[in-house]
Amino acid sequence: MAVEQFSSPLWVYDFGVIEKRILELRSFDVIRYAQKASPNINLLSKMGGLGLEVDAVSAGEIVRALRAGFSPSRIKYTADVFDKDALALVKEHSIPVNIGSPDMLWQLHEAGVKVPLTIRINPGFGHGHSQKVNTGGELSKHGVWHGELDALVKKAMQLGFSVDCLHMHIGSGSDFEHLSQVVSAMESMVPVACKSLKTISVGGGLPVSYKRGEQNNMDLEKYYNMWDSSRKRISNIVGHAVQLEVEPGRYLVAESCVLATEILAVKKMGNNLFYLVNAGFTDLVRPAFYGAYHHISIIPKKSKELGELVDVIVAGPLCESCDVFTQEEGGVVVSRKLPLAKVGDLLVIHDAGAYGSAMSSNYNSRLLAPEILWEKGEFTQIRKRQTFEHMLNNEVCNE
Ligand code: LLP
Numbered sequence: 001m002a003v004e005q006f007s008s009p010l011w012v013y014d015f016g017v018i019e020k021r022i023l024e025l026r027s028f029d030v031i032r033y034a035q036k037a038s039p040n041i042n043l044l045s046k047m048g049g050l051g052l053e054v055d056a057v058s059a060g061e062i063v064r065a066l067r068a069g070f071s072p073s074r075i076k077y078t079a080d081v082f083d084k085d086a087l088a089l090v091k092e093h094s095i096p097v098n099i100g101s102p103d104m105l106w107q108l109h110e111a112g113v114k115v116p117l118t119i120r121i122n123p124g125f126g127h128g129h130s131q132k133v134n135t136g137g138e139l140s141k142h143g144v145w146h147g148e149l150d151a152l153v154k155k156a157m158q159l160g161f162s163v164d165c166l167h168m169h170i171g172s173g174s175d176f177e178h179l180s181q182v183v184s185a186m187e188s189m190v191p192v193a194c195k196s197l198k199t200i201s202v203g204g205g206l207p208v209s210y211k212r213g214e215q216n217n218m219d220l221e222k223y224y225n226m227w228d229s230s231r232k233r234i235s236n237i238v239g240h241a242v243q244l245e246v247e248p249g250r251y252l253v254a255e256s257c258v259l260a261t262e263i264l265a266v267k268k269m270g271n272n273l274f275y276l277v278n279a280g281f282t283d284l285v286r287p288a289f290y291g292a293y294h295h296i297s298i299i300p301k302k303s304k305e306l307g308e309l310v311d312v313i314v315a316g317p318l319c320e321s322c323d324v325f326t327q328e329e330g331g332v333v334v335s336r337k338l339p340l341a342k343v344g345d346l347l348v349i350h351d352a353g354a355y356g357s358a359m360s361s362n363y364n365s366r367l368l369a370p371e372i373l374w375e376k377g378e379f380t381q382i383r384k385r386q387t388f389e390h391m392l393n394n395e396v397c398n399e
Contacts (some may be wrong), residue, residue, distance in 0.1 A: 001371050002165070002379050003260050003262070004371055007260060007344070008181055008260050008261055008278060009262075009277075009278050009369040011258075011344045011369055011372065011383075012156075012258050013043065013353060013371065014374045015255075015256070016375070017255050017353075018043070018046075018047070021248075021251055021252045022050055023250065025246055027289065028244050030201075030243065032052065033054050033252060034055045034247050035056065035249070036057055036061065038353055038354060038357060039365050040357070040382050040383055041064050041067050042068075043382075044070070045068040048069055048074070049069075053245075054075050055076055055098075057079050058079070058083075058086060058088050059083065061091045062077060062090070070212060075096070076098050076118065076170070077089075077097045078097075078118070078167075080142055081100075081104065082104055082107050090108075091113045094115050097116075097117055097118070098145065098165070098167055098201075099152075102148065108161075114160060117165075118163075118165035118199075119149065119163060119167065120142065120144060120162065120169065121167065122136050122137070122143030122146060123136055123182065124137060124145075125169065125178075125185075127205075129171075133173060133290070134170070135171045135172075136171065142169075147382050150192060157193070163194055164196060165197070165199040165201055166190060166201070167203060168185065168201075169204055169247065172250060173205065173208075175218070177206060179205060182202065183202075183226050183227060187234060190237050197234075197242055198243060199236045199244070199245050200227075200231060200234060201245040201246070201247055202247070204251070206220075207250075208351065212295055225387040227244055249355075252354075254352075254353050254354035255353065258348050258368075259284050259349040259355075261278050261348070262347070263344065263345050264276050266281075266343055271388075272311075272313055276317060277315070278317060279316055279369065280316025280364075281316060281322070281323050282364060282366045283316075283369055284359075284360075286356070288324065288327065291327055291328040295350040296314060296348065298338055298339045298345055299346040299347075301342070301345050301346065302344070307340030307341060309337045309339060309340075312335055312337075313335050314326045314336065319364055357369070357383075365391065368383075368385070369390070370383055
């Protein structure tokens with residue numbers, strides 16, 4: 001077992017799951033992986049090998065994509081701002097840019113950078129699994145306001161840019177109903193003047209089923225067909241064929257990974273039973289941040305049988321009351337029915353591949369856990385456990 005080999009806490013990925021998800025999206029002309037969901041360069045390089053393109057939202061993500069072997073033309077810098085490093089990398093490698101603020105156009109122009117452009121449109125509405133991941137509407141900082149699109153396209157053309165792609169991403173972990181609203185919004189907003197348009201990017205946001213027995217995975221065929229029909233109408237507007245791009249993060253990786261932890265304490269607080277494990281929100285922040293649900297299971301260490309089901313609150317080791325894996329939006333702590341377990345048993349947190357390891361931190365000076373890949377019957381370490389030396393590396397002590 002991976003935990004015996006690499007100890008815990010530990011992220012364990014199954015690449016077969018990622019491959020399966022990629023296959024399901026093959027009807028789209030381009031699958032652009034939103035690497036923010038899980039940016040390990042080993043995973044990136046494997047996805048690149050399967051023909052995917054990649055999204056980068058920061059200078060660091062550009063560096064990762066290049067290191068993983070993506071040629072610059074298969075990377076797209078998608079953000080609402082440039083910082084110095086990102087602009088320098090875009091310029092050095094001629095990386096296509098997805099503009100999320102009009103200022104980015106002037107900054108590219110001033111820097112003398114001519115790269116193919118995408119414009120991210122804020123269609124005036126958004127949706128996601130939590131208000132914190134809604135990326136559309138007047139309260140969102142993301143994208144170019146739809147009313148300003150025509151003028152920006154014209155300005156970009158005057159400056160000699162080619163606007164190759166229009167993009168909308170309304171939020172993460174959305175649903176069919178809201179994602180389908182994007183289709184008509186996109187169609188109604190395509191500027192006739194956008195003659196250089198080659199691609200429509202439908203963004204990411206595809207949901208996955210976190211709860212066992214719950215079917216919220218989307219009907220992908222229906223989703224694709226809807227976009228495909230729309231693509232034909234958009235082709236008529238601009239007068240030539242356009243291709244369809246999808247930009248998933250969560251959908252490709254969420255179910256590919258578990259966070260394996262060990263129970264360090266089992267204790268009662270009045271009527272409540274707690275399992276305290278050796279991973280906290282420094283590893284998986286989604287429950288504390290969004291009230292996100294993750295399925296949990298127990299692997300007994302010594303006994304062969306699972307104990308009777310009891311109500312348990314699962315929490316981590318951090319010096320923070322919200323370091324609880326069983327909580328709902330708004331920080332409401334809830335219990336979960338789990339087998340009665342003992343100190344030393346393993347507690348596995350499922351579907352942790354998207355925004356799991358990617359959002360880990362060193363808070364409480366906790367070390368980043370290693371990442372292991374399960375592929376072709378073998379475990380390979382794709383990120384080593386951080387060391388205390390590494391954690392302190394950039395700190396300077398005056399003595
Ligand atoms: N494209 C853009 C422009 C995005 O901003 C995002 C996600 C994606 C694609 C990928 O979305 P996905 O397919 O993964 O839903 N940390 C949150 C999710 C934040 C998503 C940020 N942007 C969570 O743990 O649920």
